Amino acid sequence: MxxxxxxxxxxxxxxxxxxxxxxxxxxxxxxxxxxxxxxxxxxxxxxxxxxxxxxxxxxxxxxxxxxxxxxxxxxxxxxxxxxxxxxxxxxxxxxxxxxxxxxxxxxxxxxxxxxxxxxxxxxxxxxxxxxxxLPAPEQLAAQSASNRQGRAETLPPATAGRVMDMLRGDAMQCFTHYETMLNTDEDGIGLARELARMNLTLNTxxxxxxxxxxxxxxxxxxxxxxxxxxxxxxxxxxxxxxxxxxxxxxxxxxxxxxxxGAFTLSSGMLDALRRMLDGDAVTAENSGLSRREFTEMMAALGRTA
Amino acid sequence: MxxxxxxxxxxxxxxxxxxxxxxxxxxxxxxxxxxxxxxxxxxxxxxxxxxxxxxxxxxxxxxxxxxxxxxxxxxxxxxxxxxxxxxxxxxxxxxxxxxxxxxxxxxxxxxxxxxxxxxxxxxxxxxxxxxxxLPAPEQLAAQSASNRQGRAETLPPATAGRVMDMLRGDAMQCFTHYETMLNTDEDGIGLARELARMNLTLNTxxxxxxxxxxxxxxxxxxxxxxxxxxxxxxxxxxxxxxxxxxxxxxxxxxxxxxxxGAFTLSSGMLDALRRMLDGDAVTAENSGLSRREFTEMMAALGRTA
Amino acid sequence: MxxxxxxxxxxxxxxxxxxxxxxxxxxxxxxxxxxxxxxxxxxxxxxxxxxxxxxxxxxxxxxxxxxxxxxxxxxxxxxxxxxxxxxxxxxxxxxxxxxxxxxxxxxxxxxxxxxxxxxxxxxxxxxxxxxxxLPAPEQLAAQSASNRQGRAETLPPATAGRVMDMLRGDAMQCFTHYETMLNTDEDGIGLARELARMNLTLNTxxxxxxxxxxxxxxxxxxxxxxxxxxxxxxxxxxxxxxxxxxxxxxxxxxxxxxxxGAFTLSSGMLDALRRMLDGDAVTAENSGLSRREFTEMMAALGRTA
Amino acid sequence: MxxxxxxxxxxxxxxxxxxxxxxxxxxxxxxxxxxxxxxxxxxxxxxxxxxxxxxxxxxxxxxxxxxxxxxxxxxxxxxxxxxxxxxxxxxxxxxxxxxxxxxxxxxxxxxxxxxxxxxxxxxxxxxxxxxxxLPAPEQLAAQSASNRQGRAETLPPATAGRVMDMLRGDAMQCFTHYETMLNTDEDGIGLARELARMNLTLNTxxxxxxxxxxxxxxxxxxxxxxxxxxxxxxxxxxxxxxxxxxxxxxxxxxxxxxxxGAFTLSSGMLDALRRMLDGDAVTAENSGLSRREFTEMMAALGRTA
Known part of the structure; x- marks a missing residue:
């Protein structure tokens, strides 16, 4: 809430x-x-x-x-x-x-x-x-191998549980210490707020x-x-x-x-597409495009590369 | 209107x-x-x-x-x-x-x-x-000698009249030709608008x-x-x-x-002002400031430089 | 030069x-x-x-x-x-x-x-x-009828000559008056530069x-x-x-x-293109696109619309 | 290093x-x-x-x-x-x-x-x-009472030591868990990097x-x-x-x-300063300024408020 x-x-x-x-x-x-x-x-x-x-x-x-x-x-x-x-x-x-x-x-x-x-x-x-x-369990996913900055499949429940324990435990401990540092009671520390905040985790x-x-x-x-x-x-x-x-x-x-919902065709993709519309059998190899670009274009066109 | x-x-x-x-x-x-x-x-x-x-x-x-x-x-x-x-x-x-x-x-x-x-x-x-x-007559002023990008005294009426005639006459003639170039009547020119506009004066x-x-x-x-x-x-x-x-x-x-309504004192002006408040006779010469800066500061303080 | x-x-x-x-x-x-x-x-x-x-x-x-x-x-x-x-x-x-x-x-x-x-x-x-x-004669073109902010065909030589006379004549006269207003000779006007400039034409x-x-x-x-x-x-x-x-x-x-050299396909264009690649006879009427969008897409694909 | x-x-x-x-x-x-x-x-x-x-x-x-x-x-x-x-x-x-x-x-x-x-x-x-x-000990200061976003005096050594222990301990533990989550060994977790990073502390x-x-x-x-x-x-x-x-x-x-090294005088400060230069005894009370503004101005002028 x-x-x-x-x-x-x-x-x-x-x-x-x-x-x-x-x-x-x-x-x-x-x-x-x-x-x-x-x-x-x-x-x-x-x-x-x-x-x-x-x-x-x-x-x-x-x-x-x-x-x-x-x-x-x-x-x-x-x-x-x-x-x-x-x-x-x-x-x-x-x-x-x-x-x-x-x-x-x-x-x-x-x-x-x-x-x-x-x-x-x-x-x-x-x-x-x-x-x-704290991510919902279905959001705890493995590092993607194909996309260096993406996620792959969801972690198995036991592994996800280990992650949750670490995330929750560390965030709570860091926050408790944050409060301890800020505490101005008799035997408190009273650290400046601008300093204490550095102890918080990035999911705060x-x-x-x-x-x-x-x-x-x-x-x-x-x-x-x-x-x-x-x-x-x-x-x-x-x-x-x-x-x-x-x-x-x-x-x-x-x-x-x-x-x-749009897709931008590069100049090279336009060439390949014109050939396809002329009935040529355009493949990744003869398209003049890199394999990755060819795949991206075919996906946008709803074709199998 | x-x-x-x-x-x-x-x-x-x-x-x-x-x-x-x-x-x-x-x-x-x-x-x-x-x-x-x-x-x-x-x-x-x-x-x-x-x-x-x-x-x-x-x-x-x-x-x-x-x-x-x-x-x-x-x-x-x-x-x-x-x-x-x-x-x-x-x-x-x-x-x-x-x-x-x-x-x-x-x-x-x-x-x-x-x-x-x-x-x-x-x-x-x-x-x-x-x-x-077309400026009001009282706005037609001579080039300032002291300020390279400013105005000085208002022009005398006869001179102002000459200026007004030129400004009005040129603007009207340029606009009339603009219309002539755009005219699409039988014997009109029909020039592209993006070209015709270049004939207008900057007071349009x-x-x-x-x-x-x-x-x-x-x-x-x-x-x-x-x-x-x-x-x-x-x-x-x-x-x-x-x-x-x-x-x-x-x-x-x-x-x-x-x-x-504010005025910013430079570090050098602050020094001079502190001396003035201490009772020193601070002049343009002994102020450590350029004459122009000294004058600007004194004007802001309502003093005669 | x-x-x-x-x-x-x-x-x-x-x-x-x-x-x-x-x-x-x-x-x-x-x-x-x-x-x-x-x-x-x-x-x-x-x-x-x-x-x-x-x-x-x-x-x-x-x-x-x-x-x-x-x-x-x-x-x-x-x-x-x-x-x-x-x-x-x-x-x-x-x-x-x-x-x-x-x-x-x-x-x-x-x-x-x-x-x-x-x-x-x-x-x-x-x-x-x-x-x-002053545009070269081949740049003096008529207003486009289809594109409200574009040019169409080049003007015929005689008409272009009329335009050139107006552009040149007005720019020169405006500039001469600009100089007259700025003139600080004995019987000059000496108008402030910030005012005189308004008499110049936009092709300056x-x-x-x-x-x-x-x-x-x-x-x-x-x-x-x-x-x-x-x-x-x-x-x-x-x-x-x-x-x-x-x-x-x-x-x-x-x-x-x-x-x-690129072209962006809208979501609607992607739909139409997928149908074309499937062999459908896609026309402006059945494409789901406006006529203008259909024409633009076909031009980019090197097809006749 | x-x-x-x-x-x-x-x-x-x-x-x-x-x-x-x-x-x-x-x-x-x-x-x-x-x-x-x-x-x-x-x-x-x-x-x-x-x-x-x-x-x-x-x-x-x-x-x-x-x-x-x-x-x-x-x-x-x-x-x-x-x-x-x-x-x-x-x-x-x-x-x-x-x-x-x-x-x-x-x-x-x-x-x-x-x-x-x-x-x-x-x-x-x-x-x-x-x-x-990890701040140097002399940087570990108490929260300022007068400035809600500033620091006051340095913490006593024992208190500073407690802070250092918490900052170091939490940062190290969070980082170790970050590595554990990223680990792709046989029994590693292999969590996506974009998720694991949220466990790091803000002093990373x-x-x-x-x-x-x-x-x-x-x-x-x-x-x-x-x-x-x-x-x-x-x-x-x-x-x-x-x-x-x-x-x-x-x-x-x-x-x-x-x-x-400059200081900007507000319109109200300029008024007070003109009176001071005229020899008036200007105080916080009769300056027309808030006490805080008066103090700031006097400090800039090297006077005691």
Whole structure:
């Protein structure tokens, strides 16, 4: 359960308040505002604020004076055109702000996306909670032999149990010592928080406010929803895509068609494909491609390599 | 008059619509939403959308779950602290979107601020209007001798008249030829728009949607509201500061105290000032500063150098 | 001829000097350093400095302590892998600095790429030269009917002559008045430079120093070398690609294969293509794609739609 | 000792090689190239590459064709002027690339500076070394009572000993379990690297290539060399400032005068200071400032509040 009662009350209080605005408003997203989507064992993602909607994309592309009277279908067509031709600036005109709770090792991947604003909970200033990510047994997988940065099959139960014991035991012991170092009781140590935090393990949870525009959000999702992304960040990307569908349905549909479900053919792949369409028997050997590239292309085309 | 009747109608239609939202809302800014603030002879600035308020800055700095129950004065104190110690990320959590109409030579200065999103009206795609900036007579000033990039005294009326004739005549002739080149009538030329536009003068008006976060907006205003900034961009910065006061009053007050009205003493100036406070007769010669630096410091301190 | 004798001398003096360095050095690029590649009628592009080479990309990807002893072919393979999987950060580890002379209307497109550093020649501080872009006759083309932001067939000679007369006449008259306004002779006007410049036409040449990393440079080239980009900026992108081939040959080859010559299939296009490979007679009507998307896909595949 | 013999050999091999270049070259920095400056117990900072020198700043500010024949003192004067008036773009024209080894909790602070390029050693792809930061005894300090994110007095030896035992013990145990989980021997676990790494403590060392322009580097140093910055990142900032002095001596001197040793007076402080210079007895109470601001100002002026 990722939230305390006090936190739930804060969220409910905020959800209960409302105001009148002249701004572009999306009822389907308002419905979800402030609510925490639970992720992993203690994490969450919740939308704190947003700016703009599908029409705002169109309005910026046209530099118009009002919201216009075009049909929804015309707007969707323009949005598809912008997405296909990588005219990205109109998508920057929408903005969203999340509150995210996530393990530190996930936060370290996440922060590599620089085109966003972040305020992280400070362990120099405050004390972290005793919460660490412990994978579900089905997530404890062996190192992949073919993909140097991926996972293979799930560990057998007994082996998984050994891993869980180590992960849980070490995280708890490190946290207990963290508390001991911070303790300011009579015979406590009272170590500076900025030092004590270094004893925590990388699966400790942190949290931050994260604000990003729609263009950069789609770039983040596209990279992190990929099957090669680590599972523990992919679940956040999937939750974001779900929010995207509620917030900007036309942009989300174009994004899924032109990015998430797309495949880029290199110049060499285009050559090979043209030959295939001409009826040639193209093989890995005579394709002019490396075996790996040939396999990737055939997989995308639903052929056996 | 910068707006056509159709544009006024679009704006009024948008102002008339409203919705209910759970988001942070600022009534004083809602009041101004979409309305055009007229600037220069044909330009304007209008707020199209915004995200966040003073409390959103505080909420992000604290990474909190709700809007909190602290007093407004406590929030203002934290905002002053963040501003004084250049903790800029909480200010990035507010965002604003403007529609701006401005002369091209001003747009060229403006765009140098990279930390913003822009969609400009495209002269490859559309035809520009016959509107150019012609300075008011009191703005026609001589080149400054002391400041290589500034203005000195206003030109005498007869000389100003000669300048106005040239500016107006050339802009009109260039625009007329632009139209002639674009003309697709029977004996028209029908030149591509992307080529014809090169015949326009730099005082022709363009327009764009411009979106920026509060931290970067304050940086823009601080640089462009400076007396050394060119008058024609300064009027936009002043209009933005006025909007800032309505939108985020606590942040605006801290900004005016710590940035707009502030002065940075170099290490050498600090030395000289300490001697002055000790009662030494510090002069340009014995100050250890260049004459220009000494003069700048004395001016900031309200002393005669 | 874009350079004065004094400028040529400055360039030759700089080319004649040399030093010893421990840094990664690329002889093929050293050969071209400082030399101006002439572009359009008065423009140019010249490399002022660079950092890194193909090996620097590999070294950063491996976070290695030295330059390694791998074969060139292994490095090229890793670079292809990074390019294919959009691992862009190692490409950010190379940097290049250009001095560019270009018409203002091209500069306005160019500057939209924000991930670069720019120092432009200041017309507030200095006086511009009497140089404007006048297109070669074969570049004077009619507005395209099918592409709202493109060109169609070349204008007939007589019509082109009318256009040239207007472009040349207006640019010259505007520049003459610019000089008149700036004139500080006895009966001159002495207008501030920051004001006088607004009378110039958009084909006036400006110049700047422009510094960018390799990743962002490839993004710039990919967008601006596209057949839909305006000719007047495309020539600069083509000159840059040529420099890229001398500077980082392995990265340039991967870039041309995976970006410049590539085509992205949307999810819908992948469906249609799978059916084609299965032997179905796929037409625009039964493809599930819009006519425009179907046509674009068939063109990329070298089929007639 | 932060380097292995193999790493030393790689560095020496690279230092032994040299080439001829036409680029701006700084002998004092060449002298240090590739050498590791040891920091903390296992960390280091070493310069891998650089672009530009003091003259390159001047050259960009002037958009010149050659390196010019001005005196060094004139260049230094222009650089001081640019620094004082916050004309930051010419400083962006110099670039430097570091290889840094640092504890993960320091890396997490560091990465918040977004205007840089980073390639970090990947613990998904490779196995980390058994190296963790253990503070020197004199760095083990109590939590500050006055500064919520700072340190106070050093811990007494016995208490420090308890802290050291916990830090060392936990880091070693976590690392041993990390190795156990990764072990692929017959009865090993073979857990995926991307999972095993979550068991490491935050004082484990990581490393990265980090590339940044001079303007943003100075911003980083100014923030992290501050007495309020955490000691463990401050030592890196101090090492960088030392490198800055060798690389761009004129820019470094201006930076130390106008940034590192400077103090910004708010509008309210300026008022109080003007009264002090007029001979008024200004106290915290009648200054119009908060007590904290008054104290900060008096400290900067070398007065007792």
């Amino acid at each position: 990722p939230l305390t009662d006090a936190q739930r009350t804060d969220i409910e209080t905020q959800r209960a308040a409302s105001a009148t605005t002249r701004r572009a408003t999306v009822p389907a997203l308002e419905e979800r505002l402030f609510e925490a989507v639970p992720l992993l064992d203690h994490g969450f993602l919740r939308v704190i604020d947003y700016m703009g909607d599908d029409s705002a994309i169109v309005q910026a592309a046209r530099v118009s004076y009002g919201r216009g009277t075009r049909k929804v279908s015309e707007d969707a067509g323009l949005i598809r055109y912008l997405m296909r031709h990588r005219h990205s600036t109109p998508f920057e005109m929408c903005e969203i702000k999340f509150h995210v709770k996530l393990p530190i090792f996930v936060a370290r991947q996440w922060i590599r996306h620089r085109m966003a604003s972040v305020n992280e909970y400070s362990a120099r200033y405050s004390i972290l909670d005793r919460e660490f990510y 949870y942190t949290q931050w406010y994260w604000k990003i525009d729609l263009h950069n959000l789609m770039h983040f999702i596209a990279l992190r929803i990929d099957p090669h992304a680590q599972y523990e960040i992919r679940v956040y990307a999937e939750a974001m895509l779900d929010i995207l569908r509620a917030w900007v349905p036309a942009a989300a549909a174009a994004f899924e068609d032109y990015r998430v | 910068p707006l056509t009747d159709a544009q006024r109608t679009d704006i009024e239609t948008q102002r008339a619509a409203s919705a209910t939202t759970r988001r942070a809302t600022v009534p004083a800014l809602e009041e101004r939403l979409f309305e055009a603030v007229p600037l220069l002879d044909h330009g304007f600035l209008r707020v199209i959308d915004y995200m966040g308020d003073d409390s959103a800055i505080v909420q992000a700095a604290r990474v909190s779950y709700g809007r909190g129950t602290r007093k407004v004065s406590e929030d203002a104190g934290l905002i002053r602290y963040l501003m004084r110690h250049r903790h800029s990320t909480p200010f990035e959590m507010c965002e604003i979107k403007f529609h701006v109409k401005l002369p091209i030579f001003v747009a060229r200065q403006w765009i140098r601020h990279r930390m913003a999103s822009v969609n400009e009206y495209s002269a490859r795609y559309s035809i520009l209007d016959r509107e150019f900036y 008006y363009t327009q764009w949607y411009w979106k920026i976060d509060l931290h970067n907006l304050m940086h823009f205003i601080a640089l462009r509201i400076d007396p050394h900034a060119q008058y024609e961009i300064r009027v936009y910065a002043e209009a933005m500061l006025d909007i800032l006061r309505a939108w985020v009053p606590a942040a605006a007050a801290a900004f005016e105290d710590y940035r707009v | 874009p350079l004065t004798d004094a400028q040529r001398t400055d360039i030759e003096t700089q080319r004649a000097a040399s030093a010893t360095t421990r840094r990664a050095t690329v002889p093929a690029l050293e050969e071209r350093l400082f030399e101006a590649v002439p572009l359009l009628d008065h423009g140019f592009l010249r490399v002022i400095d660079y950092m890194g080479d193909d090996s620097a990309i590999v070294q950063a990807a491996r976070v290695s302590y030295g330059r390694g002893t791998r074969k060139v072919s292994e490095d090229a393979g890793l670079i292809r892998y990074l390019m294919r999987h959009r691992h862009s950060t190692p490409f950010e580890m190379c940097e290049i600095k250009f001095h560019v002379k270009l018409p203002i209307f091209v500069a306005r497109q160019w500057i939209r790429h924000r991930m670069a550093s720019v120092n432009e020649y200041s017309a507030r501080y200095s006086i511009l030269d009497r140089e404007f872009y 040449y400006t110049q700047w120093y422009w510094k960018i990393d390799l990743h962002n440079l490839m993004h710039f080239i990919a967008l601006r070398i596209d057949p839909h980009a305006q000719y007047e900026i495309r020539v600069y992108a083509e000159a840059m690609l040529d420099i890229l081939r001398a500077w980082v040959p392995a990265a340039a080859a991967a870039f041309e294969d995976y970006r410049v | 932060p380097l292995t013999d193999a790493q030393r050999t790689d560095i020496e091999t690279q230092r032994a090689a040299s080439a001829t270049t036409r680029r701006a070259t700084v002998p004092a920095l060449e002298e240090r190239l590739f050498e590791a400056v040891p920091l903390l117990d296992h960390g280091f900072l070493r310069v891998i590459d650089y672009m530009g020198d003091d003259s390159a700043i001047v050259q960009a500010a002037r958009v010149s064709y050659g390196r010019g024949t001005r005196k060094v003192s004139e260049d230094a004067g222009l650089i001081r002027y640019l620094m004082r008036h916050r004309h930051s773009t010419p400083f962006e024209m110099c670039e430097i690339k570091f290889h840094v080894k640092l504890p993960i909790f320091v890396a997490r602070q560091w990465i918040r500076h977004r205007m840089a390029s980073v390639n970090e050693y990947s613990a998904r792809y490779s196995i980390l070394d058994r190296e963790f930061y 060392y990581t490393q990265w290539y980090w590339k940044i322009d001079l303007h943003n580097l100075m911003h980083f140093i100014a923030l992290r060399i501050d007495p309020h910055a955490q000691y463990e990142i401050r030592v890196y900032a101090e090492a960088m400032l030392d490198i800055l002095r060798a690389w761009v001596p004129a820019a470094a001197a201006a930076f130390e005068d106008y940034r590192v």
